[in-house]
Amino acid sequence: MLQHDVIIVGGGLAGCRAALEIKKKNPNFDVGLVAKTHPIRSHSVAAQGGIAASLKNVDPEDNWEAHAFDTVKGSDYLADQDAVEILTKEAPDVIIELEHLGVLFSRLEDGRIAQRAFGGHSHKRTCYAADKTGHAILHELVNNLRRNGVTIYDEWYVMNLIFEENQAKGIVMYHIETGHLEIVQTKAVMFATGGYGRVFNTTSNDFASTGDGLAMTAAVGLPLEDMEFVQFHPTGLFPVGVLISEAVRGEGAYLRNSDGDRFMEKYAPKQMELAPRDITSRAITLEIRAGRGIHPDGSAGGNFVHLDLTHMGKEKIMERVPFCWEEAYRLVGVDAINEPMPVRPTAHYSMGGIPVNTDGRVRCNSTELTEGFFAAGECACVSVHGANRLGSNSLLECVVYGQRVGGKIADYIGDRLFPEINEQQYLDEAKNRIGQLLNQSGNLRIHNLRQQFQDAMSDHCGVFRTEATMAAGLEQIQHLKDQYNHLFLDDKDIHWNTELIEALELQSILKVGEAILTSAYHRKESRGAHSREDFPTRDDQTYLAHTLSFCNDTGVTIEYMPVVINRFEPKERKY
Numbered sequence: 001m002l003q004h005d006v007i008i009v010g011g012g013l014a015g016c017r018a019a020l021e022i023k024k025k026n027p028n029f030d031v032g033l034v035a036k037t038h039p040i041r042s043h044s045v046a047a048q049g050g051i052a053a054s055l056k057n058v059d060p061e062d063n064w065e066a067h068a069f070d071t072v073k074g075s076d077y078l079a080d081q082d083a084v085e086i087l088t089k090e091a092p093d094v095i096i097e098l099e100h101l102g103v104l105f106s107r108l109e110d111g112r113i114a115q116r117a118f119g120g121h122s123h124k125r126t127c128y129a130a131d132k133t134g135h136a137i138l139h140e141l142v143n144n145l146r147r148n149g150v151t152i153y154d155e156w157y158v159m160n161l162i163f164e165e166n167q168a169k170g171i172v173m174y175h176i177e178t179g180h181l182e183i184v185q186t187k188a189v190m191f192a193t194g195g196y197g198r199v200f201n202t203t204s205n206d207f208a209s210t211g212d213g214l215a216m217t218a219a220v221g222l223p224l225e226d227m228e229f230v231q232f233h234p235t236g237l238f239p240v241g242v243l244i245s246e247a248v249r250g251e252g253a254y255l256r257n258s259d260g261d262r263f264m265e266k267y268a269p270k271q272m273e274l275a276p277r278d279i280t281s282r283a284i285t286l287e288i289r290a291g292r293g294i295h296p297d298g299s300a301g302g303n304f305v306h307l308d309l310t311h312m313g314k315e316k317i318m319e320r321v322p323f324c325w326e327e328a329y330r331l332v333g334v335d336a337i338n339e340p341m342p343v344r345p346t347a348h349y350s351m352g353g354i355p356v357n358t359d360g361r362v363r364c365n366s367t368e369l370t371e372g373f374f375a376a377g378e379c380a381c382v383s384v385h386g387a388n389r390l391g392s393n394s395l396l397e398c399v400v401y402g403q404r405v406g407g408k409i410a411d412y413i414g415d416r417l418f419p420e421i422n423e424q425q426y427l428d429e430a431k432n433r434i435g436q437l438l439n440q441s442g443n444l445r446i447h448n449l450r451q452q453f454q455d456a457m458s459d460h461c462g463v464f465r466t467e468a469t470m471a472a473g474l475e476q477i478q479h480l481k482d483q484y485n486h487l488f489l490d491d492k493d494i495h496w497n498t499e500l501i502e503a504l505e506l507q508s509i510l511k512v513g514e515a516i517l518t519s520a521y522h523r524k525e526s527r528g529a530h531s532r533e534d535f536p537t538r539d540d541q542t543y544l545a546h547t548l549s550f551c552n553d554t555g556v557t558i559e560y561m562p563v564v565i566n567r568f569e570p571k572e573r574k575y
């Protein structure tokens with residue numbers, strides 16, 4: 001059995017920032033960090049547009065209160081305002097700290113960090129490194145991990161959380177290269193396992209964003225929070241779903257329908273293309289439904305709209321958003337200097353996640369906390385994004401809360417002892433699970449079941465939802481869940497068995513999908529990204545509350561938890 005004072009699962013921005021902070025607080029702490037990918041291949045590396053902070057380099061009128069207000073309004077008043085205050089107040093300092101770590105931000109003429117406009121933000125406050133911001137930050141963090149003596153387990157898949165008597169005691173992990181199983185005994189487990197875009201059939205997320213951390217948390221009987229709030233990013237490149245960053249609109253690109261009209265005029269006359277993502281995604285979906293989408297041959301009635309950069313000019317496009325230009329050119333052969341890009345909404349971000357307090361401590365219900373279990377980043381719900389996240393607030397959350405939770409873990413483990421673990425029991429369970437998957441005699445292939453499930457989630461719980469579609473969806477996914485035992489794996493080897501990993505990930509997708517659909521079914525209102533056609537208005541009387549979903553053998557049960565409102569009273573949201 002391996003031992004570490006702390007084990008962090010996830011090598012993205014949140015996990016790496018936390019690991020560094022623990023080491024900074026006490027270099028003698030033994031910190032392990034596990035990732036199923038290499039850390040620098042975590043989805044954070046794909047973040048393009050930037051990271052928000054009221055540095056006032058471009059807009060001297062900006063301040064943290066304005067950033068906090070924009071965030072709460074963007075969240076449709078579901079964000080916890082104490083958590084938002086921490087996020088926005090600490091933002092300028094964490095950016096300076098990243099710079100001191102070596103992150104190369106883009107610059108203004110006078111040498112200060114440049115800042116651009118982003119959807120839902122009332123000031124130009126998004127710092128960036130061209131359109132490769134996540135890449136710039138993650139590489140520096142990972143370099144610093146090595147320098148600070150964090151033990152890295154890359155390409156190990158964490159299968160289980162060891163959680164007994166309300167306490168996290170360790171994890172079970174599987175070495176993808178060799179098939180070797182290990183138990184890690186620890187004083188604190190931190191999950192920073194990222195999002196779950198792969199629950200849907202069209203997503204901007206990488207293949208590893210399968211919600212494993214959430215599924216492992218749910219598997220030990222702990223709740224998940226606000227799972228119905230899934231962000232659909234307005235501009236996924238058609239047909240692949242890959243992201244065209246909001247930075248492109250931040251730099252001045254237009255959205256046009258088949259008539260060539262800038263249709264956002266109808267939906268958000270003031271903010272236009274820079275309205276928040278939920279509003280813009282709904283607008284695009286409605287234009288497509290009304291027959292003003294575009295076909296690949298340019299005629300009306302198709303499945304996408306146009307993102308038009310042609311008026312911006314080659315120089316600006318190549319200086320500010322070169323990667324987006326390249327993506328469209330490489331993936332769909334569109335040269336955005338001369339022609340518009342085809343785009344439509346794509347599943348992008350999970351506002352919900354593992355419920356935590358502002359110290360990153362995981363909740364076991366609406367009033368109590370677990371011991372030894374922490375989470376931060378996209379897998380956690382603290383909740384700073386409420387019902388809808390503003391662009392460039394997620395990288396910020398990972399860094400602010402990664403750092404903060406790392407510090408809290410260092411304080412927490414100070415005088416704690418290693419817990420007792422029955423190593424053999426957990427090893428046997430994991431071996432049996434793998435053995436069963438390898439040996440079962442079904443005839444269903446993983447990609448087949450996964451595709452059916454992703455299609456069901458996209459069809460029944462997408463940008464718009466109704467009771468009838470979701471009821472049908474719930475029935476369908478029950479049936480698909482039952483099919484899991486009929487999977488057949490072609491690869492029986494223990495070395496580099498990526499099919500086995502996909503089978504384990506599929507189990508996460510199934511669990512997380514059910515929590516999303518059930519939470520959405522029960523919330524009979526429209527708020528932020530959760531848009532019910534049968535309940536089109538927000539209902540603060542009943543639903544100004546966080547959803548807690550508990551997955552158990554018989555299904556998912558729902559409870560609600562109060563929202564922290566201490567600064568901004570809920571108002572109608574207009575842009």
Ligand SMILES: Cc1cc2nc3c(=O)[nH]c(=O)nc-3n(C[C@H](O)[C@H](O)[C@H](O)COP(=O)(O)OP(=O)(O)OC[C@H]3O[C@@H](n4cnc5c(N)ncnc54)[C@H](O)[C@@H]3O)c2cc1C
Pocket residue numbers: 009010011012013014015034035036037038039041042043044045046047048049050051133134156157158159192193194195204205206208209212213243348349376377378379391392393394395396398
């Ligand atoms: C294309 C794209 C562009 C984006 N652009 C922006 C942007 O410009 N600004 C912004 O603020 N946000 C942006 N976001 C969102 C933001 O990038 C993410 O929310 C954030 O990076 C998540 O970081 P994280 O540390 O929580 O998780 P991730 O970076 O997703 O890392 C998760 C880690 O967990 C590990 N892991 C998961 N499951 C297991 C397991 N079972 N066993 C072992 N390891 C596991 C993975 O290997 C990985 O290391 C973007 C997202 C996408 C998809």
